[in-house]
Amino acid sequence: GAGVSQSPSNKVTEKGKDVELRCDPISGHTALYWYRQRLGQGLEFLIYFQGNSAPDKSGLPSDRFSAERTGESVSTLTIQRTQQEDSAVYLCASSLRDHSYEQYFGPGTRLTVT
């Protein structure tokens, strides 16, 4: 089956605009994660969805960041009023159930805020 897919692969936006990033997890995976990776830095946890439970939003850096997930399928990460420091690769991962299972990563979306 297909792996995790993300779109767009690259996004260039002007400071102050809103952007929406999409993640399609592997079918049947109940857990979905968003991470951010700034240039030369490690992966930074943003948000975690597990089935119908309330998402763990503890990693979201500000209230400009939000994410939604429809059931156990597609997720969108929205960044409002983008800033230059939001420039990074945004990675999505899914796993069969929870953190005790291997996470499969998507190819990421490279966001550049000019």
Added chain:
Amino acid sequence: EDKVVQSPLSLVVHEGDTVTLNCSYEVTNFRSLLWYKQEKKAPTFLFMLTSSGIEKKSGRLSSILDKKELFSILNITATQTGDSAIYLCAVFFTGGGNKLTFGTGTQLKVEL
């Protein structure tokens, strides 16, 4: 503060060399430690370790966990240029909610 620290930050070796990458952690309620290889954008899974002293092996790669001393090592023997990548260590712990925290990675470059 929960943290995952990897060393060295970067490493350059020649083909055929053996390398050892280190990952130490300080977290609340440790559950598991994972190693990933990141070549371009998406990290790919290598190992998940939950028990001390049990080596996991896949080809030329192997890894072991020491839960008493709070570290793990990733060994790569007979390195090849295709091993060049960033190697990420991540720890799943349940202190303060379920989280997977990544280290900053070790950048490995294997030269001919």
